[in-house]
Amino acid sequence: MSLVNFTTREITCKIVYYGPGRSGKTSNLQYVYGQVPDDRRGRMVSLATQTDRTLFFDFLPLDLGSISGFTTKFQLYTVPGQVYYNATRKLVLQGADGVVFVADSQMRQLDENIESLQNLHVNVLEHGIDIRTLPMVLQYNKQDLPRELILAPEELDEALNFRALQAFPADALHGPGVFETLKAISAEVLRRLSAAAPGRR
Amino acid sequence: MSTTTVVESWTEGPLVRFVAQASARLVVVMTPAGQVLAQHGFTRAVDLMSASALGAAIMASSGEIAKQMGEPSFGTLYHAGKKHGIHLAPCETPRGRLIVLTVFGKETSIGLVQVFFDEFVAALKQAAPARQQTGPVLAADFERELNNSLASLFRR
Numbered sequence: 001m002s003l004v005n006f007t008t009r010e011i012t013c014k015i016v017y018y019g020p021g022r023s024g025k026t027s028n029l030q031y032v033y034g035q036v037p038d039d040r041r042g043r044m045v046s047l048a049t050q051t052d053r054t055l056f057f058d059f060l061p062l063d064l065g066s067i068s069g070f071t072t073k074f075q076l077y078t079v080p081g082q083v084y085y086n087a088t089r090k091l092v093l094q095g096a097d098g099v100v101f102v103a104d105s106q107m108r109q110l111d112e113n114i115e116s117l118q119n120l121h122v123n124v125l126e127h128g129i130d131i132r133t134l135p136m137v138l139q140y141n142k143q144d145l146p147r148e149l150i151l152a153p154e155e156l157d158e159a160l161n162f163r164a165l166q167a168f169p170a171d172a173l174h175g176p177g178v179f180e181t182l183k184a185i186s187a188e189v190l191r192r193l194s195a196a197a198p199g200r201r
Numbered sequence: 202m203s204t205t206t207v208v209e210s211w212t213e214g215p216l217v218r219f220v221a222q223a224s225a226r227l228v229v230v231m232t233p234a235g236q237v238l239a240q241h242g243f244t245r246a247v248d249l250m251s252a253s254a255l256g257a258a259i260m261a262s263s264g265e266i267a268k269q270m271g272e273p274s275f276g277t278l279y280h281a282g283k284k285h286g287i288h289l290a291p292c293e294t295p296r297g298r299l300i301v302l303t304v305f306g307k308e309t310s311i312g313l314v315q316v317f318f319d320e321f322v323a324a325l326k327q328a329a330p331a332r333q334q335t336g337p338v339l340a341a342d343f344e345r346e347l348n349n350s351l352a353s354l355f356r357r
Binding site: 059066087187190191 | 206207208209210232233234235236237238248250251254255258261262265337338339340341343344346347348350351353354355356357
């Protein structure tokens with residue numbers, strides 16, 4: 001749940017990048033880290049194995065600046081994508097205000113994407129949260145790979161996006177789609193705190 | 202320099218008292234998701250945000266191992282280094298479960314931290330108000346400001 005400090009007028013939100021192994025979750029955070037000025041980001045922490053696979057999580061605090069008079073801070077996390085690390089993946093989801101599901105666009109990874117999405121649903125439910133109430137966007141990463149190796153966004157939509165969520169084609173390694181994804185999930189998360197939230201009018 | 206940041210004012214009195222009594226370098230009160238609720242002490246001792254994320258992760262993972270072993274919880278964790286020690290413990294309050302990270306140096310001891318930590322928990326429990334439902338925080342047209350903030354963040 002977003003943390004709101006009325007005294008210092010600060011909002012802190014937790015966003016988790018979820019998805020199968022090697023889909024590009026860490027690449028998203030690394031790209032953001034590389035683009036954002038030093039004074040708008042904190043230290044990036046990566047708990048990785050010796051072969052640079054995420055073991056527990058990556059963590060990147062971001063300062064979005066002032067929104068409606070509140071200094072707004074986002075904490076970006078990734079989960080380990082490998083099936084083996086489900087226990088730690090579930091822990092990182094605790095208290096998440098929003099989720100970015102990073103799918104690997106490669107045709108041969110379709111089953112892994114579906115399995116990871118189902119795993120997300122199960123893990124969210126185990127935290128007592130209905131996935132339909134959790135702000136979420138999809139990112140179809142690796143769209144820069146040759147056409148014959150990947151599925152088009154429309155095909156991925158058909159396979160993964162049965163809730164008609166916002167979805168963004170991306171190349172997280174080089175940047176396209178990273179900003180758009182972060183912008184969309186930020187808006188989804190903050191909308192819940194706004195006067196425009198459903199049931200608040 | 203010693204600094205204090207509190208998200209909810211009820212934490213401040215017990216927190217400042219605990220730091221002084223236990224002679225701790227830094228105490229951070231956080232949510233189980235790793236969000237800082239209050240801190241007092243020498244923030245140069247650690248990077249506050251990452252220490253909170255890591256502290257919450259340690260508590261979450263040890264709690265999960267406890268669960269798998271049929272233990273209700275392992276409670277307090279303690280690590281001693283050459284210059285600093287850390288004491289990491291959960292705390293149940295009317296505002297829900299919180300996690301407290303205490304960083305201390307050679308001027309005190311784990312025993313002293315533990316003694317005053319128990320008093321700190323009791324004081325927090327007494328001071329904590331019940332959960333409150335809050336109204337909207339941001340204006341309905343917040344997205345324009347969000348877009349500007351993100352554009353400046355990504356230098357677009």
